[in-house]
Amino acid sequence: MLTERDRHRRRVVVHGLVQGVGFRPFVYALAREAGLSGQVHNCSDGVEVEVEGPTPALEAFVASLRPRAPSMARIVAIDVTEVEVRGGSEFEIGLSDSAPPGRTLVSPDIATCPDCLSELADPASRYYRHPFVSCTNCGPRFTVVRGLPYDRPNTTMADLPLCAPCSAAYAEPGDRRFHAQTIACPQCGPVLSLVRPGLADVTGQDAVAESRRLLSAGAVLAVKGIGGYHLACDASAEQAVATLRKRKGRGDKPFAVMVADLPTARQIVHVSPAEAGLLADHRRPVVLLDQRRQRPPGAPAVSASVAPGRTELGVMLAYTGLHHLLFGLSGDQPSPRVLVMTSGNLAGEPIVIDDGAARERLVALVDAWLVHDRPIRIPCDDSVVRMAGGIELPVRRSRGFAPMPISLPFAVRPALAVGGDLKNTFCLAEGHYAWMSAHVGDMDDWATLQAFDAAVEQLATITSVRPELVVADRHPGYRSTAWARRATRSPSPLHRGPAEQGAHPQLGLVQHHHAHVAAAMAENGHPPGEPVVGFAFDGTGYGNDGAVWGGEVLVADYDAFERIGHLRYVRLPGGDAAVRNPCRMALSHLHSARIGWDPAIPSVAACRPEELTVLERQVRTGLGCSPTSSMGRLFDAVSSLAGVCHRIDYEAEAAMLFEAAARPAIDGCPDPYAFSVVSGVEGLLADPAPVLAAVVADVLAGVGAARIAARFHLAVAGLVLDLAEHVRARRGLDTVALSGGVFLNAALTTLCVKGLQQRGFRVLRHRLVPPSDAGIALGQIAVAARRDSSSHGITTTEGRADD
Template sequence: MLRSSSLRCRRRIRVSGLVQGVGFRPFVYATAMEFHLAGSVINDSAGVLIELEGDPAAVEEFLVRLRRRPPPLAVVDRVETSDIPVRGGTGFHIGATAAGSAGRTLASPDVATCRDCLAEMGDPADRRYRHPFITCTNCGPRFTVITSLPYDRASTTMAGFQMCPACLAEYNDPADRRFHAQPIACRECGPRLQFLVPGEPATTDEAAMAAARAALSAGRILAVKGLGGYHLVCDAGDDRAVAELRRRKKRGDKPFAVMVPDLSTAAMVADLTLEEAALLESRARPIVLLSTRADGPVRVAVSVAPGNPDLGVLLPYTPVHALLFGLPGDAPSPVVLVMTSGNMSGEPIITDDEDAVELLGPIVDGWLRHDRPIHVPCDDSVARVVDGGPQPIRRSRGYAPLPIALPVPVEAMLAVGADLKNTCCIADGGYAWMSQHIGDMDDVRSLETLGVTAGHLKMLTGVVPGLVVSDRHPGYRSTAWADRQPVHRSQVQHHHAHICSVLAEHGWGDQPVIGIAFDGTGFGSDGAVWGGEVLIARYQDFSRFAHLGYVPLPGGDAAVERPYRMALSHLTAAGVPWDQDLACVVHCPPEERRVLRHQLDTGFACVPTSSMGRLFDAVSAIAGVRQVADYEAQAAIELEGLSRNRFRLSPMAYAFGIGGTGTTGADGLVVDCGPVIRAVAADALDGRPAGDIGARFHRGVVDLVVTLADRARESTGLATVALSGGVFQNALLLGASCDRLRRAGFTVLRNRRVPPNDGGLALGQLAAAGAQHVERGVPPCV
């Protein structure tokens, strides 16, 4: 019960955060009416502005509700109040959006279709029955349709669709779930579906959806337009269709993700924990990597994820997806669909309808599309559950552009990441906004998308960067793009940025940590290719405490694509003859073997590398698992898959050698991989199963992580370890390392909000450059 008062007060309340497009104004309206308060609420470019007048106790209760129980999709960052003169009155109204005011608001990510909308879509009595674009304040497109802020319909790609009288009434009714839901639509006001097949008349609406389902059931490959771009779709249980999609897309063995209609079907194709189920059903609806269930009652073609221990699974997140699986009464359709990005590997996802017809024409048999434009491309997010919590692999749809609070305020700046799994990140003050996944910087389209994405982030945040931060690699296209910008420029070492990404997302202060950065490739301070690094790091700087001993990387990318080359390099460094009974030797053609021997003997076209990723490749090849890689980390992924069950049964570990000069030398401790390589080769020649070799190797790497952390603690007194880098996407390695480190008394930080791979690098670049700027007093210009 509220205490009454004869006095009235009036407060102006500024709410900042993710408060537009999430039902915040109707929430304010309903709460104000409940407490009999007068006033108004509007959106402006800084967030939400409220004026409340009434009983002081009621105003205080309102503020408690606002802070503790905001709408489900809202993120309240700050609530500022001030007293203003009482005006009188009893009404409360929702005002028009104010334009041109100073400040900053936050844009919402795209949100999966809510249960209420799905129920309406399946109800024959509802006017939106089977409507492919049903949405409300609590769900639907946001980030991918926003063209400017404040967030109103005129500032989205729905601006061209005039609301019918029924939708307009809902839009203007504060008591309705669709009050000011900007993408609101129905069959009368659009958007509209269209199904295209070359040489046939186009079909629309219900007929288009029925034709698409029939085509998928018949084994056809379709391009389907979603929230953030086109997907390539086929029946995941049809071996021929999956093989044909793989052939047309030139996909190699890289796994496809699959979409299933519900959680029960997900449990039929993969082993599913409660944590994984929660991640699958979250509003973000990421692709979740799950352990494949070989004996499940629902069949998935082996060619969906050949040789891979995991299956990427996601649930429908748009009405179009739900309708593809069909409603009661529809003809049977596939229960598991391949749902992979509509692009060529590494490139940005295709969003434009004309591009989809031209570029995807050689791949697909038809297009299911709609006429709502996509303003920015946004690929599906990918995540897994490790060590009891989520780990992002690709942070994109459903998460971008949610901000990450920074431990220390920074000046306005933009970081452009690296050339693989590129994302960019913009920051000002206490927040950083990560972009969606862009792709690999291999062509002009990717570079153009980087520029467009950076521009979109600037518009959404109002940040005008005075500093652009990039990787130190002199050959990166992202670095060259940064160098062309007409502002100050700064560079951050690759592995330092990896560790800083962990520290930043955990809100870590200025204290140094033991940073362990394991990945495939990163330009080192000495010009070598680093990737097996132990750093004593803080945001401002780092020192190299330990690293894997250098071995030659023969032929650069050739060694990455052909793990047998890396195996022969490691065998040579370890003093192991190229025995003809070793699989890696057999798979290297005699002429290439001769050239490779010359390279390793002379150092020609060889760069020294300390890469843990390349060591995984070498062990995989020596053990006979994978000699040629069709996609990044394939050799390591397959080795991990074979090792999982054996890891629990085999206590034996291969032992690394550790020498070097301690922290006083330029390189710190040097880890000798020779003992491991010699043991792996001996076991392979003895015919030991690859799973056993892999389990022993994984245990050896975990032992190495703990040993190096112990050595660093003895030397520095530090007891916090930060783990990052693409190698720590390995669930077996990460989970075991976290467990062992904690049992050894360490505090363990790992990536939970951004990927440990290069997709999280931009956040680390920002944190490092921001701290360096504060320490030096001026931006470090290049």
């Protein structure tokens, strides 16, 4: 028998993603297995364990925490201290710590696990056909959290009391739902309802059955999910898809679709092993995949209106019990096998999460609402990813990813970076962690600004970051920058500096393309003080000379950058009008390259006579034009020249269609176009005139768009390689960072990465955050908030500090 001298007690604090992932039940079982006494509870820094017993057993217990932890846990650090022996023979799960917030990690929302899906389909289970089935291994997390620690009273489940059987499961250490905060069953909710204008509401299983019937009949439904409402319809029904597209004012922008399982996905799209892993993992993102031209017998149809003119299709697997019920279980009437599942919002607005707002704002879009009474704390759109060169490339980082932090290669002071105005995400950071928000949207709508406020408040609550610095883009007209200025002028518990100082946070402004390059550096763990060759290719960014930048070559570290090259300036006729009309951008490029506007050129033919007259005057005189070095606008221009896309309904449509045209023709294309590179007063100038001349010659000779697109992609990749070699020869730099929205182009990214690596360069590419403006908040943090940088990285072209 052990004496008190043989017993020891240790306090073990486990830091990381350890709340809401079944970590306390795991610790309970591990301690009981080892015969140890004590308790485990959530605390402000993660999970705290006090464990008592003989030294060998204690050491074995601590050593087992990492290797045996639940699959969703992410342990960052384990602190162990010796404490006074208390005695006792039991181990229990205690009440959560009510101390002031510390630093812990909140889990993203997790797709329904296989065990819960089995119960969903098992008539003998009390979770049979329950849309909200979940356990410690799955279910909503981020979107239901109101505060920390992660316990039911701090979630939107707080007002749904547990029934006796659920309470018993919650308290039973051997149950899979032991301390599962989102536990629920048909007796204790949430409750599902189908709401139809002029008809009585239908609830429970009848609501799902009637929803399946409506979808099969061609209706459009608003379906309340984990992070907001979806708009759903039968993807095989041309009329239903066309109706949804018309009601939403979607233009030709593709819809994402949902299928029940991986075998169904394989029937409509090509799925590589890596892509299958992406589709089926716990995050369940939308994955952009090549559509099958010839589908196997019995494969479901997908209307051409789902993704007009696109060879790719965005596909996701069902990730909640409700989704699986919409596809039907054994014995159900046949239902659609592929559903359009697009964000429930009006064009330009954030996804709707409030039930009242859904009834009001979506009334013109849908025929019925499938709702439930579990509130959504914060909107969280579906994430979108694609593969580029066999590596995951984020397009939209949201559900399933947020709010997982990104480790920084250096410490930063508490800071908030507000990102840009398009595809907005923001970032909170402190120490070695940066928390990127879920997708917010374009900051040109009042509803989006309100959603931004709520999202900042929630993420600050669960991260306990109180910013001393608010960082924004240097663009004087950005709404995000105006928000940052207001936040630094008015006192707020959320945005103030250290409480004892009572100070407002400082304002930092970071150049757009420096932030792009810094984001790629930071997510790859690149150390400070080691410059890289940064290629920042996008559509629009405010340059330090007031021009519209977007085809930039920078030598940069976190503290400063030097613009050593760029795409030659061309006039942007009419600003946004040129963005919406790639044919106008094409004519401006032709004028700059001194190439005549032959009526046989598709871009010329696409313009009305009066439009040509105005354009000619604009590009000749510069009236109403801004100079731009944008690579994104060059892609648009050549897309139009090749006859692919002249007018766009959504951002980057012309470039996306142009990439789709290029992909099947790139392999084996022997003759890429070539840019001219010359030294100018402002550094290296990449002149597209030779490319444009060759494109026009091919067009007039009847060469197909696919061949032109392939030659152009190879030319841009060749330009990147040549400029990287040029800088390496003069500066000795062999690390290259690729960032900016143009590098969402998987074909271009693959070409650049492969070519650079073959020439011995280390390549920093995006894997964790999108290369578009959806990732620049991370770069803003990295530039402006580094603790050991005297200038905090807020730089001009020459690298001077500038606030």
